[in-house]
Every structure is written in structure tokens, then in C-alpha cells.
Amino acid sequence: MAEKLLTIENLKTYFTTDAGEARAVDGVSFTIDRGETLGLVGESGCGKSVTSLSVMRLIPDPPGRIAGGRILFRGKDIVQMSEDDVRDVRGNDIAMIFQEPMTSLNPVFTCGFQIDEAVVLHQGLDADAAREKTVEMLRLVGIPDPEQRANDYPHQLSGGMRQRVMIAMALSCNPDVLIADEPTTALDVTIQAQILELLERLQDELGMAVLMITHDLGVIAEVADRVAVMYAGKIVESAPVERIFSDPKHPYTIGLLDSIPKLNEEVDTLSVIPGTVPDATRFPEGCRFAPRCDRAESVCHDREPALLHAIEGVHDDESGHRVACWFAEGYPEAVEAPSI
Secondary structure, three states: OOOEEEEEEEEEEEEEEOOEEEEEEEEEEEEEEOOOEEEEEOOOOOOHHHHHHHHOOOOOOOOEEEEEEEEEEOOEEHHHOOHHHHHHHEOOOEEEEOOOHHHHOOOOOOHHHHHHHHHHHHHOOOHHHHHHHHHHHHHHOOOOOHHHHOOOOHHHOOHHHHHHHHHHHHHOOOOOEEEEEOOOOOOOHHHHHHHHHHHHHHHHHHOOEEEEEEOOHHHHHHHOOEEEEEEOOEEEEEEEHHHHHHOOOOHHHHHHHHOOOOOOOOOOOOOOOOOOOOOOOOOOOOOOOHHHOOOOOHHHHHOOOOOEEOEEOEEOOOOOOEEOOOOOOOOOOOOOOOOO
């Protein structure tokens, strides 16, 4: 049995706004095993980044709060931890790479100093040992002349170099779980490929689990072992990556895949999903995707489907494929919903 490092159970993260309570994450469950990469995908506004910030206990309170659920790291609930205990876990056991390194790195300190600080805080090294570790990490992530680059400020580096510094900082304390929130969004395609290759290599070397958050299904196809598709604060489908691409069952997943341009097909227009993600303060009744779904019927607007095992003639436990759609092939109408 694989070691389950991180288990999310019915996580709910809400924000108080002038328009009402925004249910950004509204009952999300998943697990990540040691050495595994779980891809969390969906459009902007689906709740992916809020999920990651909840795991790190970085939700600003107010206006946000974790309203329910559990975040278990090696069996200990991060939601119930004291702030001191959370600081010990954050950065040391669970690390995160943010979307835009220029806003995550402090512009008035050198890149090396910022990595030094993390190593001193979490690993208890002295200044000389911390700098040695920093140079080692910069070399590990492929930054040339790391001794000199450690003395550079963020504005002196390219976007790809800054992202490598963020990865070096995240990995400097040898975390068990790495959360990568859109780590390649601001990079050109050649640098993106280098960063993804780097993350995959470091994961193999260090044995860490990775939660890869992105809206780019091409990235997911390249790096993920399993995929969870998120829509309007909920997970609507989850499966091993091969099954998501070969046999998608939820209309939203199918729409995301259809919207990817095909190089071997000549089309006049690109396929799109009509409409937008609903306002988190005013989710529709029933299935939250129903207003945008061309397969929706009355039951979709009245009753919300649970995330259940997909069935192909017999109960399909072995595939790990689950879906929340009344009209997905073989969807069961009355089975207790499991976690991912």
C-alpha cells in the first residue's frame, strides 16, 4: 500500500463579501500518495488556488475562513493546528511554488538571502551552512554560476530564472509534498518545458508528492499520475490521467478536452464551453455545470449529483474513475460517495 501523505476531507473554504458568502471551495476531497503527482485542473475561478492556500493555511482571515472539513498531513489535521505548529509544517514538510515569482520574491533582498532565511528557519543551519545549501539548491535547479546568482536581486533575473529560484526555495527543506500552483503560466513554451522536466527529475530524486494546479491540460498530460477536474468549488471527475484523456465522462471534462486545438484537424472555429463559471455567492441549484451543459435535463437543475464510481457494466473500483453527472455513462443513482 502506498503511503498517503496528504488527505483532504470535505474541505470548505468561504469568503465574506459585500455580495454575500462566497463558497470558493465547497466540499472537496482527495488524497495524494508519496511519489505521486495529482493534477488539479479547471478554469480560472473554479477554486484551485484557494484549495492550495487552504492546505498551506494561508487563507486571509478575515475575509476568508476554512468553514469545514479536514486537511490531514500524515494523520494530523492542519486545520486544528496552532499557528506555531503550522509554521513548522509550512515550507518544511509542505512547500509551495506560486504562480508569479516576481510577486513572491522580495525585491529588496537577494535571491540567496531569501533561500538562506528559509533554511535557517526550518533546518536550523548556521549562516555558512545555509549559504552552502542555497548554492547547492541553485545548482540543482540548473542555474548557472550559482555562487554569483545567489547575490543577485530578483529583478536581475529572467522569468525562467526567477521561477527556478522559487523551486530551489521550495525544495531547500526537502518537503514531502510540493504544491505547484500554475508554475509555468508566465513562461514561454521552451522555458515551460524545462521547468516541468526539472520538477519531474527532482520528484524522482527526492521522492516527494506533487499537487500540480493548472488550467493547461497539456501540462497535466505530461506530468500527472491522476487528475481531479474542479468546477465551481467542487470536484466533478477524477481518474488516472490516461483515462481522463481516453474516456472522459463529465460534460465539463469533455468540453475542456474538446477546446484543445488539434494539429491534425482543420477546423474553422475552436470548440468552446459557453458561458462562465458561476458566481461563488450564487451557485445554481442542482448540478453547478447545468446552465452551461447542452445535455442538461430537469433533474440536473433540481438535484446535485455526488462524485461516484464510474461504472462500465460492473462496479469499476479498480480504475479509480469517479464522476458527478446524472447522465455520465453508467452513473449510479444511489451509492455512498467516496473520497478520491
